Structure formats: structure tokens, C-alpha cells
Amino acid sequence: MDGVPRVPQQRRGGPAGSQEPAALRFGVLGPVRAWREEELLNTGSPQQRALLAALLLREGRTATAAELIDALWGGEPPSQALAALRTYASRLRKVLDPGVLVSESGGYAVRSLGEGALDLSVAQELATEAEKARGAGDLCHARAVLNRALALWDGEPLAGVPGPYAEAQRVRLEEWRLQLLESRLDMDLEQGCHAEAVSELTALTAAHPLRERLRELLMLALYRSGRQAEALAVYADTRRLLADELGVDPRPGLRELQHRILQADPGLAEPSAPLAEPSAVPVRPAQLPATVPDFTGRASFVSELSDVLASAEGRVMAVSALAGIGGVGKTTLAVHVAHQARSAFPDGQLYVDLQGAGARAADPETVLGSFLRALGTADSAIPDSLEERAALYRSVLDGRRVLVLLDNARDAAQIRPLLPGTSGCAALVTSRVRMVDLAGAHLVDLDVMSPDEALSLFTRIVGEERVASEREAALDVVAACGFLPLAIRIAASRLAARRTWTVSVLAAKLGDERRRLDELQAGDLAVKATFELGYGQLEPAQARAFRLLGLADGPDISLAAAAAVLDLPVEKTEDLLESLVDTSLLESAAPGRYRFHDLVRLYARACAERDEQPPGERNAALSRLLDFYLGTAAGVYAIERPGDRLVDHLHPTGPVGLTFPDRQAARDWLYSEAVPLLACVRQSAEGGTLRRAVDLLWASVDLAESGANSKEYEAAATVLRDAAHAEGDVRAEGRASVVLSNARLFSGLFDRAYPEAQEAIQLAEATDDPLPSSWAANILGSIAFYQNRYTDAERFFSQAIDKFRGCGDVAGSASPLCNLSRLHLATGRADTAVALARQGTDIYQSLGHTLRGANGRYALGMALAKTGQHSEATQQLDEALGVFRDSRQRLWEGMTLCRLAEVDLEARKPAQAASNAETALTVLRGIGGEWRRGHVLTVLGKALNGIGHSGRAQVCWREALEIYERLGSPEADAVRGLIAPVAA
16 A cells, blocks of 8 residues: 555564563554553653654664654754753663663664554554455455554544654654545445445545545445435535635546546446445355255256356356246255355355245345345345345345355246346246246256155155065055155155054055145145145144144244244144154244245145134134234333333233343344234234234334334234224224324324324224323324424323323323423423423433433433533433434434434534434435435535535435425425525
């Protein structure tokens, strides 16, 4: 790297073989300091530290007395400069180890330092290592090493050290630090971390406004973040600043970048080697399911597919689409071939079950998100749209050799976005349909096994000894199975588990034509017959578990939830489920989690309708599952919100559900169970389970408030509201309307949330249901506040406080108190705003309410800022931010960052405000709604204008104005007022 300060390893003094000196360490990338082990040494006065610094930076060479005097005092040394120099040297020699500071030829030198004793030498070695790694294409390692080097700076280099030499070195070291920063940021953009880089680059360009390379990187980061207008505004700001300050134009590289942005150059759209979340070692996914140890036959197919995969080198891709009926062994073959080919794909293997045979096939957008995370991309760097995710996925795979196994695909349209697009990668696809419309695919139609292969598979599972004596019976068994691998495996596994059975007994059981697999043209019916074979050999308890577990919606089910469905202890449930896994009727999705193949689930439900007695047991099983989720979610709510009365108003479930040792475990459960929990809610939206389903959704409000599952949550709430209305259940409808209006409030859908909350309060009052009425009044006040209808908002908040207090919910009353604080703040009553926020925060603190206490601190911080108490305001908001991050509350995390930016602006810290606002934009991407995005953009524009980025500020304000005008929000007038003076 150009300009890298070179500090070679210090030359050692003393005779050969002398004892190693004590471990001394020195720092110059900050205050000049010395340590012996971990003990900080007293290096004396500023001039004494200046002497030490000058010697350390001489690279072990001797500095003459004249050179050192000039370094310490410049052209006007004191009359006793030489004596003072000798005194400083003597004092340092007493502090340091013997032989470190030596006198030589009338001067001094620092010798005998161990490796890594000087922070600058460590930084230089790390910079060299990073340069080599980058040259070798290992950007992840290069970036990590550069971050280690940059972390060695501890403020201003040679801080507090006087003299012209120290000043020159400070300038040199700061310039080098900026070069390292630019290099690391450049790699950030190459790795696709453009959204995260914008915040840091905004702050850096504010601190170093004339540094064009930083401006260039900021333009590129903004452009790749979809903010083209802001990128161009950076160029306009830069050109104006350079003309005003230096009378020059931007350098050619910056002008060329502006031109490429104007032309929407495709070469700028994607990083050359994107990998969003670097680590010391590149992420190498290994997602292939385990191959079966008794894989048998299929030699021609294995050879054919292996040859196709081997040809991935030099081709755009190699796609092998395996087609065949259910149970023919598509997945088994594909996994086996993939494992054999692993060495040809050293950068990893990806796997997904696309669930194409069921009613709810996997969404390519969701699959791409999981693939990008597996490849090391941070959540914040994953785009929202399918097209952008597919483009980033192909970019991440560029230059890598990765095998992608797409199992159980529905059709070609589902898998096209999931295919790699560059040489060296390959995709294996399994499907029940023949994908003739998949361009460039190598199609393989997988048929049943040959008789020899089928018998070989049967023998490997059952054992040679048992089959050898009854070969004819064994041939009868595999023939009765129709030579279908899954049916053979199930039959053989049952026989292997029953040592008292002979092969002839099994063959006799399969003699009934209704249970034979001699016809394969019936599609799903043939698969059902195969599963019937396995089901018919289950023990009664296994069969019951198989039937009842198939009733539950959701992609998978936890062991604890399964135990609730079966009404059995967890240990007994685990034994049953593992035995079903052994029969291949159930899959182990992860430790403690189980799932059905879509077709197996349908078959299990058919068995439940046919065999479960009494018939009411089916509803009872789902009712137990609902009670389990409701009881557990209520427990999570109580842990997060101690003293909150909601749990007292929920439908009683009895002693069911899990208990948790702490908030962390409770939160982990809620978010890990979000998808099956919401599936249970939707499945329970009728009859006797409707009210409990509504209460479950209410107790799981964090799924909506956090933004993590807001869309799915709102959809479930809509289903419940409509179902309650159709059944005429006014109480359930009122609660469902509260839940739905609350979800829409968090999503920023104020116009849709308001009438829902109005309906909720009427329905709740009609059924004398006090808590929903209290919540609805608070929601109405919040919406009116966001719409600047302050009189209505104050009335609703006051009603909410009275209602919460009326039903004994002290914790509940804290929320409208804090909301009322924000209203007083907006209407010029800052002192009472502080008092109200403190009152609400005190309530939360008295109840040990960590999460909601953060909401109180959020309101208090805003109020304190308006009264000029910026330090305390920042402290309150910082504490709230930590809680929100720990609680996975992305919505509140983003809004708190925005409020911190507002405090920064009040405190005249625009660069810090810009950094916080940029981070808020990143956190809130895709959640919180457009109104909140408009607010953050407005704040960001103010911060950018404060650091001289007026062009970018206008872009932000115009985007905010478009949002407010589209929403009909009154904030539009204020933003117009911001734009007009700048434009003029």
C-alpha cells in the first residue's frame, strides 16, 4: 500500500545468548504509552514522551542529540536543551528494562524490543498481510485483518506530544489511517456491504470534506443501495465544495463515476466479489442431508449425473432435473450423487426442500434469503425483492464452485431464480414433473428399480442371512412393492425391526392386491399405497401419533408441541417420533423438530379421517396444540411485561405450556415458533377455538411490533376478525379488531388502522370487555397523534389512561402516559412532557418492565432533548436502544436511532446525526411503513445539510415529500419549507 509507514522489527542489542528482556509494549497510535505485561508505566512529562516517541519511530536506529533536540523543540530550543535531553533519557532508562534505551555515538536508540512490541509495527504487518490477501482474492480475510489494524488506533496518534517532529508524524499516521479506511471500505463495497457502508462514509466525508476518494466510495455505496439521486447529489456537493474551497474541479475518477451513474452502467450495479458478512474464513455451507448408508443400485444414473456435474467447469451451469413419482428415490439418488461430487465443489453445497408437491410450495424469495444467509450475507444486506435477491445470489456465487440441490420442485418457474449463473457451479433438481421448459437442463427420468437392484436393497436392510433362505419370498416382497425404493425401504425396515417375522410372513401380508404396488400410473394414488404399507405395520401408538401430528398446519413442529398434540410426556413423544423417522414416515428437520413431507402429511390426514376414533379426537388434538401455544405465549408475555394485566384477561388454558428461565429463552422460543404458531392461529379460526386463537395472537404481539413477522401476523389477524364477524361472536371480533388495528399501527397503515380501532372500542364496550377498550383508545390516540390531530389524540390518551386504571392495569396505563408525553412535546409543553414520561418510566421500572421500560426511556429521551438536556436525553435513548436490540425489536431499534439523530441535531452534532439516521434507515428497511421512513429521511436530510451535503439533503427531503404527499400526511408542508430555502 502506498504511504504505509515502515517500522521494521527492532534490532536487538546485547551479547548473543543473553536472557530475553521483560515483555515491554509501546503505543504511539494514540497517547504515547509503555506497558510491562499489563502494567502501564509512567513515561513522564510531555517532552519526555516526545523523546520516547522519536526514538521508537527511528526504527531502532541511533538518533543524534542534535536530531532529538530539533525533534523536541524545533528551531528555538531552550538554552539547556542538551542537559534536559540527557535528564529525560536518564529518567526513561530507569522506567524501561535494562538495555532498551542505549547511549551510542553521542545519541540514543531504543533496542532489544520483542516482536509486536510496538503497535505501529503490528499495524504495518497487518496492513501488509491484508494487501497480500486482497491480491489473492481473499477479501474476507483482508477486511478482517484491516479491521484489526485499524482497531490499534486509540485516538489521535502521538496525542499530547509536543514538537515539530511529533506533529509531522501525526499528519503522516493519520493519512495512513485514512488510506487503510478507504481500502477497507472499498472491500466493503466489493463484498456487497453497501447499505452498512453509507452511514460510516457519510460521517467520514463530513470529517474530511475534501477527500475525494471517500466521496467516490459514498457515491458508489448510495448507488448500490438504490439511492441514485443521492449519489448524484454527492457529486454536486463535492464539485461545489472544491470550487469554493480550492478553486478546482473534481478529479477524473469522480467525474467518470458520475457519468456511469447517470448512464445506469450495469457494471456499477453489483460488486465484483460480494460477500456481505466477512469473517476470518469464507463461509462454506455444507447443507446436504446425510446420504443413506445402504444406498443400492442406480449405477447408470449415478454415473450419468456424476459426469454432468463434473462438466460444470467451463459451462454456465450444469442442471440435472430428476423426475419421477413420489417414492421412486429421487431425493435419495440426488443426495448420494451430491455427496460423491462434493470434492468438485470445494466452496460448499446448498440444499432446500421446495415442497412442490404440496399446496404451499416454498417461495423462491424466502429460499434466496436463506441461501444468502448461508453464504455469509448479513440480514441487513439482503434486498427485499425477488429480482434483487436473485441478482445478489448470483453475484455471491461468482468465482465460487458451489453445488445447489433443489429438492421437490413444483415447476421450472419456481427454480429459475435459484439457479447459479456462473461457471463452476451446478444445480441438481428433483421434481415430480418433467421440466421440459427448463432451458439447458439435463433431464433424467427416474423409474423404479430393476428386480436385482430392488432385491439388493431389501437384502442390505434386512440382512443376508434372513433373505438367503427365503429368496423367492423376498422376490415376492419387492415385486409387491412395485420395485419402488421407498416402499421397499419401509417394508424391509419393518421386517428388520421384527425378529420374529419371516420374509414369508411379510410376503403374505403383501399378497392382498389392494396393498400392492403393481400399478404406478395413478400418480399420488401409488404414493398413497406405498405409505399405506408402512402405516399398516405401525404399532397402535405410532399410528395414532402419525395420524394426529399430520393434522397440524405449519412447516414443522417442535417436540414440545407434538407432545401437546398427542397428550403424552415429552420422553414418550420423542420415542414415538423417532420411531416414525426410522420408518421414513416422518423427517427430523433439526434436533427437537419434526416435519412431514407434504404428501405424507396429506396421507396422514386421510388416515385420521378414516381411522381416528372417536372422531372428536381430531379436534381435541388441535385444541391441545392451541392451548399449548396460548399457555406458552402468555408466559412469554408475562416475562417480557411483568405486572401487565393482559395475561389475566386471556382465555384460561390450565397448566399447559413451557416455562423459561429468563427473557432470552422466552424470546428465542417466540421467534423460533413464529411460523407454526401463526399457522395454528389461522387453523383455529372457527367454532370453539376462535376465541383462544384471538387471545394467542394478542399474547404474541411482539411478532408484529418487532417487524419480524408483521405481514403474516396482520394476515392472521384479518382471518380471525372476519371469522368472528361471520360467526357473530362480538367479543372475539372486538379483540381481533384490537389486534389487527395494533398490527396496522406498527406497519404504518394509519388510515386502515383507525377505523379498525374505532370498531374495536365499540365492540369491546358492547361486551363489557375492558382491556381491549383500553388498548383501542391508546391505538386511536397514537394514530391521531401521527396524523397531527392533537386534540383528538389528547382525548383518546386520557381515555386510555382512565380505562387502564379502571381495570386495574397499572402497567397498561404507562403506555398512554408516555404517548401523552410525546403529544405535550409536540404542542410546546416540554416541561409537562418530561414529567409525564418520567411518570410512565417510573411505573415500568417499579414493575421490572425491561422492554416496556425502554419505551418509557424512548419518550423521556425525546422530552429531555427538547428541554436542552442533551446528555441525559442521549443516555436514556442509548439505554433504550440496547434493550430494543437485545429484544429483537427492530422497529423500535430503528426509531430510537432516529431519535438519537434528532438529539444530535439539537446538540449541533450533524455528522453523528447523519450516521445514526443512516443506520436507522437500514434497520427499518421493509418494516414500520412509509410514514416512518419519511420521518427518518427528513431527519437525515437535516443532518446532511448540516455537514454540507446539501444536494443529498434535497434528495432525502424530496423522497420524504413524495411519501407524505402520497399518504396525505400534514408533514408535507414542513418538508416543503425545508426544500424551498435550499433550492433558492
